Amino acid sequence: MTVRRREFLKVLGAGTATAAAVGCGTGEVERLIPYLVSPDETVPGVSNYYATTCRECSAACGVLAETRDGRVIKVEGNPEHPLSRGAICARGQAAVQGLYNPDRFRHPWVRRNGSLEKITWEEGLQLFAQKLGEARASGGASSAVFINQHESGSFPAFLDAWLSALGMPPHISFDAQSDFAAVAANRQSYGVSWPRFDFKAARVVVSFGADFLDSWGPSVAQQLDWAEARADVARAPRLIYVGPRRSLTGLNADEWISCKPGSELVIAQMLGGQASVAAAATASGVPAAQLADLQRDFTSLRPNLAIAGGTGPGAMQLALAVNALNQANVGSTVRVDEPVTAYDGLDSPAVARAAIERMRAGAVPILFVRGANPVHAFGKAARVAEAIAKVPFKVSFSSVPDETTELCDLILPDNHSLESWGDAAPVRGMVGLQQPAMDPVFDTRATADVLLELSRRSPATAAQTPPAPDGYRNWLISRFPGGARGLTAALPAGLTAGTIAPRAGRAGVTVTASPAIESTTGDMYLLLYQHPLLGDGRGANKPWLQELPDPVTKICWQTVAEIHPRAAERLGVVNGDLLTVATSAGSLTLPALVYLGVRDDTVAIAIGRGRDGMGRYARAGLNALDLLGASASDASGAVAYASMKARVTKAGGHHELVTTEGSARQHGRGIARAVAAGSLGQAHSAAAAPTEARGADAGAQHEDGHVVPEMKGMASREFLPGLRAPVANDAQGDLGDPNSNDKGMYAPDHWSGMAKRRWAMTIDLARCTGCSACVTACYAENNIPTVGAEWQNAKVFPDRTGFGANIIRSREMAWIRLERYFEGGERGESDFETRFIPMLCQHCGNAPCEPVCPVYATYHAPDGLNVQVYNRCVGTRYCSNNCPYKVRYFNWFGYGEPARPHYAFPEPLNWQLNPDVTVRGKGVMEKCTFCVQRIREAEHRAAAEKRSLQADEFTVACAQACPSRAITFGDAADSSWAVTKLIDDERAYHVFDELNTYTAVVYLKKVNHPREGAAVAATGATTGAAAAPPAGH
């Protein structure tokens, strides 16, 4: 057979067309559908911000929820809110991971024959109404119990009105995370739940175990105040921390008085003159001289401020004693007139305990739980689950699974706070508004609306329900000053002046504090503490919070027992060796973490992890509450976390520590530098020399005063070589050649004007507290995957005590990380100093990463950015090898690829992803971009508005979140930006300037505040150089 040319071409054409059609098909036709009728205020690609209220802790800061195309993508601080003032903590930002949590209840559930079954809302409401009716019919309504997660605002009153309409007693406002001992003492001493602390007015601050910078009280507001106070270097207050373990606040303190757990009280009494120094020294195990100094400082430096945050059986007495010390400070450092009202209406946990005892006695016919989780909060030994199991019908309104909800018969999941209407009372005279930033992600309903619906459909109760039954929002409007119009006017700012009458918080009726810690048996004190990020455990199922290293221990995804180096030596263990910690209530076997900041007779364990009933991420680690005594409590009813001794024994065996810490010592490399407050203003003088990390700017002057001549080729002593220049010349190859005629966009007169800018950042280490909010902000802004979950690595290192197989291999992806270096304390002394330094891409003018990339995947932008092109990266990882700062991160697995086990954003967590930022595929390098998407957005906005960029018009995500305002971002080539003033500060320095990298990130030295008259003794030994390199040099 012959094939003619024409036929051949036909066949060829048809074949090609078929191949093209088949080969190019994606299998699924995707359509782009334009908005014909655009929703109001929606511009594709432009964010809308809704001012609302964060409900991640009781403080209820004001936040802005950034939404894009109807989805919340980020939570930022509300600049106009009195508590957050534009800043936000890590937990607040992780609210979106609660909103999009893959383990959230997606619809109502009912428990039938012991197993949960999916039901519709209609079925759920019917069942609820029926059971409620039965309870009321049998006269049990008066003994019903409603335990609600504490929140300020109108909801508690609404709830009580609803309950009383149905003949039920008021609800129990429960919050295991708040320090109720302090609240109770404040109510008693000051008549307010929480005064504002004016650190700026104080000359010395003594914290008795209060971690006010991190997890204690409205920490964002306190941190903002603290940083403001410390930023005024000359008048900054000195911070003394009293407690058995240095928390984050303890690490920020200038002095640590390491007392035995429970002995804070006697030290407070000593300061109050009720105990002698000698007696306090004996009881607390602190040298008398140190206590005498404390007494002298506290009494001589006025106004002073004492803050109590104890968690032992004597916490209430301690708080009262400390409040007594502040007697003279009311009005100056303790602002009772500007109280934080967020804790008003909080009931003593003893009230919940009493209710649980009634349940145990079988006297409670029906139980409602919303958000609160008493089963977990009181520990296993309290046998709360048994008691709750005796209640015939239990309803949970929780939106996420937890240990209490697991026992419930009916689950009617509440909306997330970002999907709900509400209000809050942050500070006196202010009402914070909560508005839904998006439609509910799942088939959930706001509990208030459920309750109203229930009332309406039950004819027996309809008459008695609260007014305006057509939705909680209308109920709010009806009570709002100015009605709907007033609410609408207040919504943009998210707050308005006004007062919500608080319900009275109840103290525990008859509370017996647990026996004194000394009377328990064991060879070490057991100090349980709330995890600064996971709180009492409510954050445990949020991968950001699991992956963010604890600011103090730098442990993620794992529960460890912190012991002092001397204790480790005594027990014969090193980091990671397993310890068994046993109390009368239970025992745990967990790896040891040798931590300088804990007493050598104390073992400290964070609670919050090891949650079985909470979801996939929360299983990491162990639940240290298993060690807590059955009724560990102080006189206020607060849970006493530090109320027992424990037997600590070496268990044998070893586990990798899931930590991001390499070496906690600077080895004299001058990364995080510090200077004594007294030596400022006389830079490079001999007085400054001993306190500088590297001996007064190594090149210029040696410690012994010997002046080293400056050598050609060395980094110039003159500050900031190249930073003021728009770009470093040698970064762009031919384009940067001074003799080149064609400089492209690098030419200073190029129409884009890019080369006129030099994006730069300053980080003030005197402000930075190490809280790590910036890290989570970066995760949220830049779609950084969390990598520590068990299933995200091919189990190269299985680890029973926690997740984090990838973290063990240092594969965390945090573009900005908080390094925490210790100075001093080599022999376990308690007077060590801690320096926190956020480390991110330094955007070097002369970047070592750029020339080594074989494919130009990293190059230098004309405006000084060191740019990473993901599409171009082939993954040689040479750039990372050559980066002295080690701030480049590699996608070892397909963290951004949904079909893989390593996927970091399981549906619907991926709804949070920032559409402005690429989700990186496997095999490419990534790093801090200086939020280039924000830079370009601002430039484009300015261009669209036909104007030039205004100074400080925008900022990057880390700087925006920072609750201590340590980070400043801006254009270093334009002196109208704030960053340029900070660059000229006498404390400014570059990390590793000897490498001639000409970094765009400028650090401002930390400022230490040694005791007056003892300047050198307190910090002189704690320079970087003192951390001796390994022997042999």
Added chain:
Amino acid sequence: MAASAKPVDARDIEVLHRPNIASADVQLPAVRDYEQVDREISATLSPTAAWYIGLFTAVGFLLIGIAAWMYQIYSGLGVAGYNPPVMWGVYIITFVFWVGIGHAGTLISAILYLFRAGFRTTIYRCAEAMTVFAVMTAGLFPILHLGRPWKFFWLIPYPNWRYIWPNFKSPLVWDVFAILTYLTVSTTFLYIGLIPDIAVLRDRERNPIRRRIYGVLSLGWRNSDREWRHFARAYLFLAAFSTPLVLSVHSVVSFDFAMGLPPGWHTTIFPPYFVAGAIFSGIGMVFTIIIPLRKWFRLQHYVTLNHLDAAAKLCLFTSLVVGCAYMVEWFIAWYSGLQVEQDYFWNRIFGQWWWASAILYTCNMVLPLSLFSQKLRRNTTWLFILSIFINIGMWFERFVIVIPSLSHEFEPWQWSGYRPTWVDYAILAGSFGWFSMWFLLFIKQFPVIAIAEVKEIVKPRLKKPHDHGIDVAGQHLAFERETPGEHE
């Protein structure tokens, strides 16, 4: 001479006065005539059961490596034991290791040819084949270690409408050129040297298909004077052309490190140090291959103890050079006064990586000192054992260069460790499988000893047969007659 442990083979008798084999004056007293050379060497080409077992083992290892690589491509590089900031691991170590191995071949065939070192004659083919296959193996690793290996061609400058070129400032791009050039030239050199031998095989081959293939490969070699003249010229030219490449390739590979900032990398000694190390490792591998091979192929009278002795001296010399480089490194680390560098060296030798350093220094500096003993130089068992140690030591040398530097850099907060996983080991094993497969296939297709060159030093066929004896003068005559180009 019964220096070796094995029973004395009648044909393995060495001349008593042990001529200076590092010169052109080399004799193979047990090789009598050309016919014997042709017969004995082409006899090595017939496959044996042991060869099949070896080949299947090699292919088995290769398949394991391929499977591991596929798994790695599917899952991501995370399945290998990378532990940031240790961003380079076993693959780069193994890459440098194989490039190093790939050095000895061209050194022996080209540089020693130019220096007229007689002992190269019988081992160079083997070394050269080893070179080509080692470079082929090495070339895989930079691709293997990429995050996105399917984009490897972006490192190659090819014209594209986006006008995007590789970054010629990056040592990795230099690597691409260095390795590809070296592979091309050493393959050409191997092939050119093979042409007369292929012609011999063609003449002896009975299978018509193979005969045809050999015929094509031998480019119609007819053994004419003119052919020999061109051949010798070409060979000499290529030898001269390869010589700088031997030095350049590993210098360029060393730039991967020397151009980097990490302590322990940023040093100017790296190029000579790497070249010496490469030659050292290559000779180690030559021993590893040739000692069993001469035994299995019964070629002890070709690759004589004299040859091994001379090669062992070269091995000893390079070991001393490498050892000297190590000591210079220590000295400079101390003398530099750079604290980061000093910390790093301390950590490398006495700290975290002491065991790797101990392996390295023992295998590369201490054990080769045994070669000062002539007895041990002529003891094939010891040479074989030592060569294994050298291979291990040189792999660990690269380990010590790559891993400790990256794990202990400027930022103490980011100090870490490194532990390879089974994927690393499987791919490492696969690379040995890949190399061995090619080598095993080669030795059954082509003579592992250069027939033509051996014939050059065999006594010429004289009119009347005579007894064993040394007739040096006659040999020279033979050279003059048979290879006109040789001595020009």
